[in-house]
Amino acid sequence: MIVDAHHHLWTAASTPWLAAPEQAPxxxxxxLADLVPRLDLAGVTATVLVEAGRCDRAEAAELLAIAAGTPRIAGVVAWVSLTDPDVAATLDGLGALPGARKLVGLRDQVQAVTDPAYLARPDVRSALATIGAAGLVYDLVVQVGQLPAVGEAARATPATTMVLDHLGKPRIADGATGLAQWRAAVTPLARCANVVAKLSGLLTEAGPGWDTARIRPYVDVALELFGPQRLMAGSDWPVCELVASYAEAWAVLHDCLAALSADERAAILAGTAVRTYRLEVGS
Incomplete structure (x- = not known):
């Protein structure tokens, strides 16, 4: 079984960040009609549909409606602002939407925040605790420079499970310097038992000149620090199409995991996502 723990669906007109010139491709x-054939070719059993940076409440209703009618979409990670003055009420509203049974996590675009003390704000910490108390996972899309603050937030809210998207967006294109910087930043975070990490988005961080040899060191370090039981895999499609196809994104991951045992691969390719997000998937 393979679970794609991180992909998106969007309409371009509703997704403002796509207006940037570099996003033209x-x-x-x-x-959904674009996704399903790719799932079939890659042998993907189930998926987690993640908010796509629209940062509006209407998107959650749209994503949950898609998931409700699509058995292979086993979970949805919707957007919520960590500075929402009444996160509990917002979660109640999300829980009342059609398809809310598949709401498994929440995410905000923390990567765009420039305030270095943002994750230490009392309202942000309170929101993270509220999300955990509601039985939902919090996905972290952050830059590598934000990883120390993420670690502090994770230690302050130990009852909230956090998922580090894209391994914290290491600067793979910077070569050995990028690897050393990321390893130093992610090592303390990996000691937090409530943090799980996604092997996703790495091809985009590597850039157009990516190859498996440039990706493998990051997968190896992630395996060393988190272990297979705290790692999950995702395509980050269609963002990955900036540099690679859906099939190529999975081919690189399979190559990097080939030396692991069958049980270790099964954990990364499905088990960790199923357990962390509490997905209901077939065998």
Whole structure:
């Protein structure tokens, strides 16, 4: 079984960040009809559909409606602002939406925040605790420089499970310097038992000149620090299409995991995502 723990669907007109010139290759609509053939070719059993940076409440209703009618989408990670003045009420509203049974996690675009003390704010810490108390996971999309603050937030809210998207967006294109910087930043975070990490988005961070040899060191360090039981895999499609196809994103991961035991691969390719997000998937 394979679970794609991180992909998106969007309409370009509703996704403002796609207006940037560098996003031109993926500035189009990506719908379920685009996704399903890719799942079939890659042998993917189930998926987790993640908010796509729209940062509006209407997106959650749309994503949950798609998931409700699509058995292979086993979970949805929707957007919520960590500075929402009444996060509990917002979660109640999300829970009342059609398809809310598949709401498994929440995410905000923390990567865009410039305040270095943001994750230490009392309202942000309170929101993270509220999300955990509601039985939901919090996905972290952050830059590598934010990882120390993420560790502090994770230690302050130990009852909230956090998922580190894209391994914290290491600067793979910077070569050995990027690897050393990321390893130093992610090592303390990996000691937090409530943090799980995603092997996703790495090809995009590597850039157009990516190859498996540039990705493998990051996977190896992640395995060393988190272990297979705290790692999950995701395509980050369609963002990955900036540099690679859906099939290529999975091929690189399979190559990097080939030396592991069958049980270790099964954990990363499905088990960790199923357990962390409490997904209901078939065998």
């Amino acid at each position: 993926i500035r189009r609509d990506y719908h």
